[in-house]
Amino acid sequence: MLTLAFMRHAFVASTFIAIISGIVGVFVVARQLSFLTHTLSEIGFAGASFAVFAGWAPLNGMLLFTVLSSVLVGQMSIKESRREAVISAVSGLFIGLGILFLSLSSQSASSATSILFGSVVGISVGEVHQLILLSLAVFLVILIMYRQLKFSSFDAIGAQVSGTNQTVVSVVFLVLLALSVSVAAQIVGSLLIFILLTIPAASAKYFTHGVAKMVGLAIIFALLGTWTGLLLGYLTNWPVSFFIALIEVVIYVIALIYQNSVEAN
Template identity: 75%
Template sequence: MLALSFMRHAFVAGTFIAIVSGLIGVFVVARGLPFLTHTLSEIGFAGASFAVFAGWPALNGMILFTMLSSIVVGQMSIKRSRREAVISAVSALFLGLGILFLSLSSETASSATSILFGSVVGISIHEVWELVVLSAIVLIVTMLIYRPLKFDSFDDIGARVTGIPSTAISVVFLLLLALSVSVAAQIVGALLMFILLTLPAASAKYFTHGVAKMIVLSILFSLVGTWLGLYLGYLTNWPVSFFIALIEAVIYASALLYQKYYVE
């Protein structure tokens, strides 16, 4: 399997995507932002569709749209009372824009399929290097703000009392999340990318409560789903995103059963 260059590219890209998703996902869950990853998936779809229409690489369009809109959407949906309305309105708008851009472009339907469901097995070495660089940026910035981000995510009241600049931390994190969404969508597609950014971290919190341990376990779950999904996709020629979604769902169900029968 690894004798094939496209599979080597897929595993390298998938590994970096899984690490980024596992790390950022812990803070997504802690900050109560799974809804935002779902909204950003529709925005990323619109961005990638616009890129196809404009003749750009899809990743560039996703980064442009998600980074420009992440802060605005995040601030609009801070209040829980209007969160559902914001999600519905923004998701509907950007889904519609994505469909419009695809209909106006001269590309075939395969472009839409790649954007929606991912196409990691067809990724080029140039695209692998793009993902590696973007992943490195996310990891480095996250490590630089790790202590205040952890404090603000898991004890926001205490963070404000101690003078941590919560607004600045939130803005930086939203930009990191936007980059992570664009990166993760390359392997599981715009529709399913929130799986890698939520389920591994949501599963990890049932097995441990330490933040560092949670991050390690979340990354491990993300890697298992990605690697096994790529392997099963290679064996069956079925979509890799299907296997990743299935594996992460099984891990999450196992975490719930562990919590119910071994912790309570």
């Protein structure tokens, strides 16, 4: 399997995607931003569709749309009372834009399928290098801001006491989330992006409580899903994203069962 160049590219890309998704996902769950991840996935779909229409690489369109809109949408939906309305409005608008751009482009329907459901086995060497650079950039920023981000996400009072500028941390994290959405969409597609950015982290919190341990476990769960998904996709010729979704959900169910058994005892 690894003698094939496209499978080697797929495993390298999925490894970096899983690591970044596991790290960012812990803070997504802690900050209760799963709703924003879903919204950014719709925005990413519109961006990728625009890129197809303009003749760009889909990832470039995703980055443009998600980064520019992440802070705006995040600030619009801070208040819980209007969160659902903002999600519905923004998601509906960008899904419509995505469909419009695809209909205006000269590309076939396969472009829409790749954007919506991912096409990791079709990633080129150049796209792998781009994914690695983006992943390293996200990782480096999180490493630099880890202490402030941890306080802001898990201990808001402690963050205030330590003098952390929570507005700056929030804006930077929203941009990092936008980058992560664009990166992870390459393997699971824009429709299923919340799988890698929420479920591994949500599963990890049932097994451990330390932030560093949660990050490590979320990365392991994400890697398990992507690597096994690639293997099963290669063996069966079924969509890789299906297997990733199935594996991550199974892990989450096991986590819930474990948590219930602990509480029962």
